[in-house]
Amino acid sequence: MQFLRRLFGGQSVANDPVLHLYVRCDRCGAGVHVRVHLYNDLSIDYGATDVDGYTLRKEMMDSRCFRLMHAELRFDKARQELSRTVEGGTFISAEEYAALAEPAERA
Numbered sequence: 823m824q825f826l827r828r829l830f831g832g833q834s835v836a837n838d839p840v841l842h843l844y845v846r847c848d849r850c851g852a853g854v855h856v857r858v859h860l861y862n863d864l865s866i867d868y869g870a871t872d873v874d875g876y877t878l879r880k881e882m883m884d885s886r887c888f889r890l891m892h893a894e895l896r897f898d899k900a901r902q903e904l905s906r907t908v909e910g911g912t913f914i915s916a917e918e919y920a921a922l923a924e925p926a927e928r929a
Contacts, residue, residue: 839901844919845882845891845911852884853914853922854891860901875899882911 839860846853858864864876876897883890891910897903906913914922 841903842916843880843882843893844914844916845893845908846914846918846922847884847887847889847891847911849889849910850884850887851922852886853919854882854884854911855919856880856882856893860897864897864901873899875904876901 841858841860843856843858844853845856858878858880863880864878867874867877876899878893878895878897880893880895881890882893889910891908893906893908893911893913895903895906
């Protein structure tokens with residue numbers, strides 16, 4: 823398997839630069855988890871002569887009220903997060919998301 827990874831240039835999963843976003847819907851309170859790959863999912867922001875940074879625009883929908891939430895994140899040239907906003911929801915931590923998902927698993 824390693825031979826195929828080297829042959830086709832694949833990376834191992836442990837080295838993938840991934841950002842996990844957790845959002846709670848403002849209408850129904852359901853949690854949403856989104857996995858963002860920092861090299862495949864970002865859009866390039868071009869300046870006058872070079873890359874100024876990156877932007878992620880993500881639409882998310884919860885599984886309870888099916889409301890669409892819009893997130894926008896800005897990154898610098900090194901793909902380090904500069905700012906984040908979300909409409910229709912609130913960013914939460916992984917622990918808060920786990921607490922929201924726990925009652926749904928019991929039902």
